[in-house]
Amino acid sequence: MQLNVLSAVLPLLSTALAKTTTIAVGKGGLIFDPNTVTAAKGDVLEFHFYPQDHNVAQSSFDKPCIADAAGIWSGFMPVTAEQGVGNETFSVTINGTDPLWLYCSQGQHCNAGMAMVVNEPKSGNTLKAYLDAAKNAQPTDPEGDYRGGIIAAATNSTSSSTSASTSASGTASGTASGTAATQPSGTSTAPASSTTTGAAVKLETAGLAVLGLAGLVVGGMI
Ligand SMILES: [Cu+2]
Numbered sequence: 001m002q003l004n005v006l007s008a009v010l011p012l013l014s015t016a017l018a019k020t021t022t023i024a025v026g027k028g029g030l031i032f033d034p035n036t037v038t039a040a041k042g043d044v045l046e047f048h049f050y051p052q053d054h055n056v057a058q059s060s061f062d063k064p065c066i067a068d069a070a071g072i073w074s075g076f077m078p079v080t081a082e083q084g085v086g087n088e089t090f091s092v093t094i095n096g097t098d099p100l101w102l103y104c105s106q107g108q109h110c111n112a113g114m115a116m117v118v119n120e121p122k123s124g125n126t127l128k129a130y131l132d133a134a135k136n137a138q139p140t141d142p143e144g145d146y147r148g149g150i151i152a153a154a155t156n157s158t159s160s161s162t163s164a165s166t167s168a169s170g171t172a173s174g175t176a177s178g179t180a181a182t183q184p185s186g187t188s189t190a191p192a193s194s195t196t197t198g199a200a201v202k203l204e205t206a207g208l209a210v211l212g213l214a215g216l217v218v219g220g221m222i
Contacts, residue, residue, distance in 0.1 A: 018042040018093075023116070025077070026054040027085075030109045032102070032116035036127055039094040039118050048154060049077035049086035054114070056090055056149075057105040057142050061125045065103050065110035065137035072102065072148035085154070092149040094118065101130060105141045110134050 021043065024033040027050040037045065047056050058071030067073070074090035094100070100118035103110040115134055117127045 018044055020044040020046055022046050022048060024048055024050060025056065025104065026050040026052075026109075026114070030104070030112045030114040032104075032114065035116040036120045037116070037118050038120075041095055041097065043094045045092045045094065045118065047074060047090040047092070047149075049079050049088070049090075051079045051081050051083070053078040054104045054106055054109065056092075056102055058148070059101050059103055061099065061101050061130055063137075064101070064115065064130050064134035065105070065139035067105060067140045067142035069143075070147075071142065072100075073142040073144070073146050074149060074151070075146040076106070087154050088151050089154045090146070090149045090151055099125060103134070103139070105139050108139065110139045111137060 019039070021034075021037050021039065023037070023045055025047050027033055027048075039045065049055075053076055055076050056072060056074040058068045058073065059066050060068060072092055077086050077088065077090070079086040097119055099121055101115065102118070103115035106114075111134055113131050113134070115127075115130060117130065120127050
């Protein structure tokens with residue numbers, strides 16, 4: 001039993017050194033928020049999806065909105081207005097410092113500016129240059145199943161769905177967006193504390209208590 005716990009905990013300790021950045025996909029418009037992220041090797045991007053049906057795909061800088069054949073791909077993530085926010089996240093672990101260009105392949109979303117960059121160059125291949133070129137692109141969907149990341153249950157889905165089921169839809173969506181709106185800025189500006197909190201929660205995953213703790217943590221961060 002002790003060995004089992006140790007083998008479960010040790011990988012999490014190294015994970016605790018990594019920074020997790022929460023990114024809202026399609027919240028309040030055809031945007032990724034934030035749309036420029038600085039990340040080191042081992043850091044994690046955690047995408048949360050909003051209505052109605054967005055995704056995360058990868059392109060090169062030179063071909064905005066055109067799917068890389070082997071690039072990151074979350075698959076389509078339909079979310080209803082009643083849900084407010086998807087109950088699944090897509091997490092990508094960064095494995096280098098090269099710029100990474102991501103977009104939403106739904107309809108004309110990429111043309112409208114639904115794209116983002118990880119480790120944006122200071123000049124030349126900037127996000128602004130990408131978005132300018134994206135306006136006239138012909139977006140393509142990646143083929144196949146999701147890849148380059150992990151699909152997982154959203155840690156705040158319990159509180160979101162609870163409020164959704166006990167409140168009027170207007171209140172529920174307000175609650176859900178309020179929760180998520182507070183999290184990304186907190187996560188990106190205070191990576192150390194949020195990472196530590198995340199690790200503390202993960203260490204408890206052996207027990208069902210994790211759900212309650214996650215709720216407390218989310219509540220405490222607001
Ligand atoms: Cu989209």
